[in-house]
Amino acid sequence: MKSRIQSLTLITLVFSFLFLSIAACSTGPEEPSTLIYGLTLAPTGIDPHLNASSELGIPLHSVYDTLVFLNPDTGKFVPGLADNWTISPDGLTYTFTLRRDVIFHDGTPFNAQAVLANLDRIRDPDNHSQKAVFMLGPLEEVEIIDDYTVAIHLSEPYAPLLDSLSDVYLGMASPTAFETWGPAEYQFHQVGTGPYRLVEYIPNDRLTLDRNPDYAWAPSIYLQPQADIENIIFRFYEDSSTRALALESGEIDIIGEVPPHDATRLSVDADFTLYPVSIPGQPMQFFFNTQLPPTDDAIVRRALIHAVDRSYAVNTVFGVYSVVAHSPFSASAFNLESQDLILDYDPTRAEALLEATGWTAEDGDGIRSKNNIPLELRIVSPPWGSNSEIAQLIRADWETIGARVILEVAPGFGPLKQAQTQGEYHAIGINFFGTDPDLLRSFFSSNGLYNWTGFADPEQDQLLLQAAQTSLDPEERLRLYQQFVSDVQEEALLLPIRFYVNLIVANKRVEGLHFSAQGWYPILIDLRITH
C-alpha cells in the first residue's frame, strides 16, 4: 500500500517538474525585436479571399498588398500594387497599370496573370467565398491587356469597386502558393507581397509573422519603407476580462477591444498608452420593425427614440470614449452624421406623441394601451458587443413612458436572421463595419438581405441604387447618401446608439502605432520597439 501512495506522489511530482521545466523554457528571455500582439477572436478560417472575419486582417493586412490603398486621412485612393488606374466614362471598365518590380514572398513575380488568378480564385463557386466575392459586385470579366496591364469589366457601374480592391479580402496572393495548397489548406501557407511573411499559424494558439527583407514597394500610407520589428507573434484572448491582465503581466505588447473600465485604468498607467480608434461602418443601432404594430406607426417610432437617454446609455456602457451616433453610417470619406433631424432625449415629448396617437394609460396599470391593446415591445439583440446591456437600458427608458418591454437575446447570427424571417420583434440591435456606404443597400432596400426594418419604398431603393452606381463623382455620391440619411431620420427607422470605438492598449515600449482606413488593421510596418 505504501508503495502505491509513494508512486502516486512520485508520479505527481514528476509531472509537476516536467511541466515546470517546459514552462521555464517557453517563458525565456524574448528576442529584442519580437512583438506579441493579442487578438480578441480566433477566427474559424483566416483565408482573406474565402473567410470573412475582421480579425484576420490584423495580421494579414501586412502580409498582402492591394492594388490600391485608401488613405485614412483624406479618404482618397492611393497607388498600391497598381501604379495608376483609369475608369471608363460609363463606369464599366477599370484599367490598372501594375508595378513591375514586385515579387511574392515565394519568388513568384507579380503581374497581370497573378491578378487574374486571384480574382478567379475568389469567384470560383466551389471555393465558397464568404465576403470577397460579394465585394467584387457586378464583375463580369477580367481582361489581361499586357503583362502589366489588367482591365476589370463590370456589367453595371459599381462605385465601391476601388474601396473593395483596397481591402485585405482582395489582397493579392501568390498563384503558385494557392494552387499548390488548395482552398482548405492555403490559409496555413499564405503568400503575399507585403512587408511581413506568414511563418506559422496554429489555430487557437498563435500566428507568427516575419519581416520581409525584400519589401521595396511600400504605398504612401506607410511611413517607413521597410518593417523594423523582426517578428510579430499573435495570440488569442477571447475572454475580454483577461486582456488587461495579459498586458500588465507583460505577456503581450498590444491588444484591442479592451473593456472600457480597464482601458480607463490603463490610460493613466505610466507603462501603457490607450489608442481609441473609431471603426467606420454602421453604428450599433436598433432597427424598428415597420411591419408590426405598434412600430409600424412613424409617430410611435419617434416617441420611442425621444424616450431613450442615449448619452446616459453610451456613457454607462462604453465610458467616455464613445459619443452618441445619429446616422446609419460613418466613414472618413462619408461623414453622414447629419445634425438636422436629431431626435433628442425628451421623455415629455415622447409621452405627448404617444398620447396624440391614442396610446393612453387610463386603466391605471401604468401600461399604455390603444383599443385595448397594450403597448408591448419586443427587443431582440445578439450577445456580443454589449448589445444586450444597451437593450436593458432602453427597456428601462421605454418602461418609464408606459410600455411593457420584452428582451430577447438571439445567441448568434443565425437566430438573428431567423427573427427577421419570423417578424416577431419591434427592434433588433446590431452593427456592421465597412468603409463604403453601399453596405446600406443590404439593410434598407426592399429586397435587401438584412432589411430588418421591413421598410419598402421604391424611391429609397432607387436612391440607393443610384448612389451605388455613381462611380465618377464622389461629391454627388456623398450628396445622395446624405439625402438617404435624412429620409431614414424622417421616417424614424432607426435608434442609432454609437459608432464602434476599438479601445487598443499598447505597452509604452511600442511606438508608431497607427491604423488603416478600415480601422481594424494596424500598420505593422511602422511599429518600433524602444528600449
Add this chain to the structure above:
Amino acid sequence: MEGLLTAWAAVSLTFFALRVVAGDPVASLLSQGLASPEQVESLRRSLGLDAPLLIQYLRFLRGFLRGDLGVSLYTGRPVSVVIAEQLPATIVLALTGLSLAIFFGLCLGVTAAWKEHSAAGRLAARVAGLATALPVAFTGVISLLLYRYILQFFPSISIIASRRLLLPATVLGFASAGAIARVVQAGLVESMRSPYMLAARARGIGRGVRLLWHALRPALPPATSLSALEAAYLFAGTVVTETVFSRPGLGRLLVNSILQGDYPIAQGVVALAALFYTASHIIADILAFLIDPRLRRTA
C-alpha cells in the same frame, strides 16, 4: 458498443439542437451583409443545406458510421483534422489537471480526516467544499488576478508559475479536488472507526501510520472511480478554462463552432466527448477492480 450508442445519442441530439438553437448556418457564414438573397440560396445549395432536415441527418449519420465527420462549413477542412489539431492541448491540460486534482484531493482529504477536530482539519474541509462550489470561470479569473499580484513582488516567479499550463491546470484540478477530498475524508473517517483500527491502536501503532497505511487503502477504491469520472467532467471544465487562459483546445473549438454555426465541427467534438465519457466509465470500473481485492475474488 454502449459507447457507440451513447455517442450516437449525443451526436443526434447535438445535430437537432444546433439547428434549433443556432439557426441558419448560411446566415452566419455570410454575416457581412454583402450577399444578395440569390447568392445566399446558391451557397446553401452547394453546401447541401437546402435538403430537408431528415435527409441531412441521414447523410450525416451515414458519414458518421463510416468514420467520416464531414468538413468545416467555413474552411472546407476535414473535421477530424481540425479536432486532431486541438486534441493534444486539451489532453495535456486535462491530464495535468487530473494529476493535480488527485494530489490536492488526497492532501485535503487526509488533512481533513487526520486533523478532524482541529482548525487545520476544518479548514481543509472548508477548502474542499469551496473547491466543489466555486465555478471554474470564477476561480480562473481570481487566479489570474492573484498571479498578477504575486508577480509584482516576485517578478521571477513567472518562470515557475507558468500561466499557460500550470495555472489553468491548477484551477481545473482544484475544481475536481473537492469531490475527491470529500470521498477520501469520508472513507478515512469510516475506516478509522472500524474494529481493526482499534486493534492496530492497541498494538501501539501511531495515528499517522494507521491513517495512511491501514485506513487509506479501503478509502481508495471509491476515490479512484471518482477520479476517473472526474476526468470526464474535466472536459467540461476545459471549455471555460481554455477561454479564460487563452489556451488552444477542444473546449474553445466547441464553443466557437457552436457560436459560428459550424455544425460539423461541433458534432465531431461532441461525438468525441461522448466516446471519452463512456471510456472513462469503463476505465473507472477496471481501476476499481484492480485496487479492491474483494472485487477480484467475487469475479
